[in-house]
Amino acid sequence: MAVTDQQRLAYIATQAADARVNVELQTEQMTLNLGPQHPATHGTLRLVARLDGEQVIQADVVCGYMHRGYEKLTEVRTYPQITTLINRIDWLSHFANEVPFILAAEQLMEVEAPPRAQYIRTMFFEMARIANVSLFIGEMGVQLGAITPVFFAFRDREYVLNLLEAATGGRFHPNYDRIGGLKDDLPRGWVAECREAMRRVRTYCDQLEDLLMGNEIFETRTRGVGVIPAEVGLTYGLSGANIRASGVDWDLRRDQPSPLVWRELDWRVWTHPDGDSFARYWVRLQEVREATKIVEQCLDGLPAGPIQAKVPRIIKVPAGEAWCCTENPLGEMGYYIVSQGGLGPFRVKIRSASFNNISIVPWLLKGVYVPDIVTILASLYFILGDIDR
């Protein structure tokens, strides 16, 4: 049977169409530059991703846009002056940054703050966690296209920040911790307001759970995305909720002795076996709830007494070396202080959580698709000040 012209033309047309498709699939690698300013980053982080089609072949993190050289600056400041600097490392965990530094200096000086100060420290530490992480659990929605949660976050975070401001005078930079104690005692009426604020924060957590969890878009875009196996995460130095979301049951508040009172209180360490973006979100949400419980128990058990131990007027830290770390909102935050007996430290190594948490990004982004970059970056939750110290 002879082939008609029409059939021949149709055949040629299909061949040509196939050829064109094939040509289009032969994509060249392109380089995508995310940032330095990007909505998924708190600060200025630049991400250079090499793409094949929509898949990331290699991603490089370029940081340093905000590097302030705190490790150098600490060498020309006295110990009380340094708390002002370290407040600004991770600007959302303000008070929590001060605690490990002060504890390390106290270890060297062999002073310990009185019990009331330790309770208030624990409480403020957890309030910094609420202020920090509740922003994350609202803002994670924004990265995926849900605007509402972030408004809830800013509204309810404000209650906590107001309380911090009432007691310390600083909304973002309390500068409240002192070697041997605290700057001030709590103002009148603070305790009752704090209880009310904690109740509100818990309501906020419930609302967020209603809004986001079970939402089909949220679940598809986070579940199974950016899975970090526990062992890999640990060798990269991931800490905090990021590693607990990979099933590692490790929390420095519970697992190491500390002058702060976490070990005397009743709360839980939550882990999640999946290790994906959803797990990281979920663990952080639970941590905010646990933090409200810790604050309430601190209020219940708040002892009377002085808030400042006896320390010399001019702080001189004896020669020696001390390492102290705590479980900050973003993970393990620690200071290695080398003192040679002067008014200021000889060397301070600042171990900040985000630096390690983000160093896994080149490994983690290999092979993911472009839209998932944002989800993964957001779920790792870093603050740029914490990377660029």
Added chain:
Amino acid sequence: MSSVEPGTSETTGTEVESAPTPLDDPYQTVLEVLRTELGAGFVASETQRGELWARVARDSWKKAAEVLRFQLGYDYFSFLSAIDWMPHTWPNPKVVEGEADEEPEPEPEPAPVAGDGWQTGVTGGDTRFQLLARVYSTTRHNGVILKCDLDDEAPQAPTWHEVYPGADWHERETWEMFGIDFAGHPNLINLYLPSGFEGHPLRKDFPLLSREVKPWPGLVDVEGFPAGYGGDDAPEEGS
């Protein structure tokens, strides 16, 4: 609501009390293993306030990491950095003078070795640059701080990159801030500093330029307080 079955674990006061960790014991096996594995590469060790410091020779730097991670289960990489033991030269030479007056040397410590009278810290040190790293075990719940003396002229150490991938960035930071070379590191480029930057900012002889340009006003920094401005040794009740 999604169905999530998280693994949880509880912390209560009782749980913590039932397992008190004696501070020195957990390190006994660690020290034994390190000593036997490293042999002469193990220089000194010290336990203070529940932390173990171990100083190793430069040739054993990587071996120490391997032993800690694969034999002893130190699975978590905390940080890696360095210390420059050279006394401050700038901006405040007074700091050094002040120390000489007071002599706050830690007497009970094993003699702080000093190449030319420099004061060094825990487990001592013979050279100007000392590497400093810490690893932690999430099962033992304790950490080990490792130290290692480096060459004065061309400080160099083997990379930890293969043992702890997290050391990658820390070594890049240490490289640019202290000028310490890490042999075998695949990607030793600037992390924080702009690519044309000259000098190593965290070395003690690198001047803090902002202070040179504009002196700090008032009663400043690490300088001693003038006489009569409150005694150093007069303790005062706070609050």
